[in-house]
Amino acid sequence: MVAKIVLSSRTKMTKALFIFCCIFLSQFFAGNAVAQNTVKNKTFTNSFIIYGNVSKEKLDFYTKSIEAADMEQFRLKTARLTLKFKNGFLLELIPAKDLFVKKIVPEINVNNYSDYVPTPNYKYPLFEVLDSGLITAEVQNSSK
Numbered sequence: 686m687v688a689k690i691v692l693s694s695r696t697k698m699t700k701a702l703f704i705f706c707c708i709f710l711s712q713f714f715a716g717n718a719v720a721q722n723t724v725k726n727k728t729f730t731n732s733f734i735i736y737g738n739v740s741k742e743k744l745d746f747y748t749k750s751i752e753a754a755d756m757e758q759f760r761l762k763t764a765r766l767t768l769k770f771k772n773g774f775l776l777e778l779i780p781a782k783d784l785f786v787k788k789i790v791p792e793i794n795v796n797n798y799s800d801y802v803p804t805p806n807y808k809y810p811l812f813e814v815l816d817s818g819l820i821t822a823e824v825q826n827s828s829k
Contacts, residue, residue: 728756729790736767737774750818751776759809762798771813771823 728751735747747770759766760778768776781798784790810822 726755726757728752728754729784729793731789732760732779732784734777734779735774736777739772739774743772746818747772747774747814750814750820753818754820760798761802762795762800764800766809768809769811771811776812 730752733751733756735744735751739747756768756776756778759768760781762781764780766778766780768778770776779789781793781795785793785795808825810824813821813823815821
């Protein structure tokens with residue numbers, strides 16, 4: 686009879702532990718899914734201009750690649766910024782304030798952007814769109 690009691694309390698504890706693990710894991714995975722869906726790390730559509738001698742086919746490819754990347758981290762609040770690409774074109778980011786005022790991107794929060802580069806003598810990376818569509822950034826030495 687004693688063995689039965691030990692076995693049944695052990696079974697209850699195992700079931701309780703199993704249920705706790707299931708609840709914990711479901712909360713963990715649900716939290717990650719929500720976090721991934723709420724983070725926007727993409728460049729706003731129609732928020733930039735590409736300059737250079739680029740074919741229509743390449744222009745469409747570069748546009749999709751840039752929109753899929755997070756170029757917002759380089760955008761300034763009130764000044765236009767031009768970034769250079771190894772692919773032979775320049776990317777001009779329209780200021781956040783212009784995007785909001787002209788209603789190009791009405792949901793943009795202008796206060797999330799800076800008016801200037803945070804460190805003096807900062808050199809922006811040299812970018813490249815790879816054949817896969819990913820964008821790489823080559824950091825340049827800022828000392829002369």
